Amino acid sequence: MLISGRGSNMLALANAGRRPGSAFHVCAVLSDRPDAAGLAAAAALGIPTAAIRPRDFPHRDAFDRALAAAVAAHHPSLVALAGFMRILSPEFLGVFPGRVLNIHPSLLPKYPGLDPHRRVLEAGDAEHGATVHFVTEALDGGPPVVQGRVPVLPGDDAAALAHRVHSVEHRIYPMAVGWHAAGRLECRNQGAYLDGSLLAAPRQVRLDADGG
Ligand code: GRF
Numbered sequence: 325m326l327i328s329g330r331g332s333n334m335l336a337l338a339n340a341g342r343r344p345g346s347a348f349h350v351c352a353v354l355s356d357r358p359d360a361a362g363l364a365a366a367a368a369l370g371i372p373t374a375a376i377r378p379r380d381f382p383h384r385d386a387f388d389r390a391l392a393a394a395v396a397a398h399h400p401s402l403v404a405l406a407g408f409m410r411i412l413s414p415e416f417l418g419v420f421p422g423r424v425l426n427i428h429p430s431l432l433p434k435y436p437g438l439d440p441h442r443r444v445l446e447a448g449d450a451e452h453g454a455t456v457h458f459v460t461e462a463l464d465g466g467p468p469v470v471q472g473r474v475p476v477l478p479g480d481d482a483a484a485l486a487h488r489v490h491s492v493e494h495r496i497y498p499m500a501v502g503w504h505a506a507g508r509l510e511c512r513n514q515g516a517y518l519d520g521s522l523l524a525a526p527r528q529v530r531l532d533a534d535g536g
Contacts, residue, residue: 326408331362333406340498348505422511424459436464467516468526
């Protein structure tokens with residue numbers, strides 16, 4: 325997994341992977357930030373971790389190459405990004421073709437990029453959520469797999485909304501990774517296939533206001 329921050333999605337995946345019968349486990353957690361809280365949390369669970377700092381490389385390509393090599397050394401069947409705050413180069417993606425997933429905190433294609441919670445509140449949307457999608461060169465634009473939807477409630481600020489979205493993220497990311505590990509999910513010709521069928525639209529999971 326690649327993270328830059330807190331790593332709550334990483335923990336959700338790591339914990340799901342430790343349940344008996346899980347089809348996957350988190351084999352390593354890498355970060356571009358040595359101080360990412362999620363790195364320490366992963367290490368505390370006994371998961372191998374590493375930090376690769378962009379500033380130790382002369383340019384972005386060199387960093388991406390080093391990152392790809394460090395990830396490949398763990399022979400992952402899937403690379404899961406969770407709060408990894410860098411755009412991966414085509415060269416990196418080429419090392420793991422169709423095998424990179426990301427989670428973005430909005431109902432894509434709405435609100436790609438930064439600060440989606442604030443933008444949802446400004447737009448007055450009644451609903452918000454998160455999307456697990458395959459990563460392609462298009463920023464937050466790869467084939468979507470599953471979306472978790474939450475209501476926007478009166479009085480919500482960006483922090484309250486982010487908190488609610490995180491709860492649904494922690495449900496849908498292990499779901500998507502589990503599908504991939506079970507051989508049910510794949511990315512082909514820029515499309516997401518679940519159980520052999522092209523997903524015309526991402527699967528939907530709804531979280532009620534009470535978290536149920
Ligand atoms: C999540 O909201 C995820 O959707 C986004 O970055 C955030 C990471 O949170 N890509 P965490 O580090 O997993 O807690």
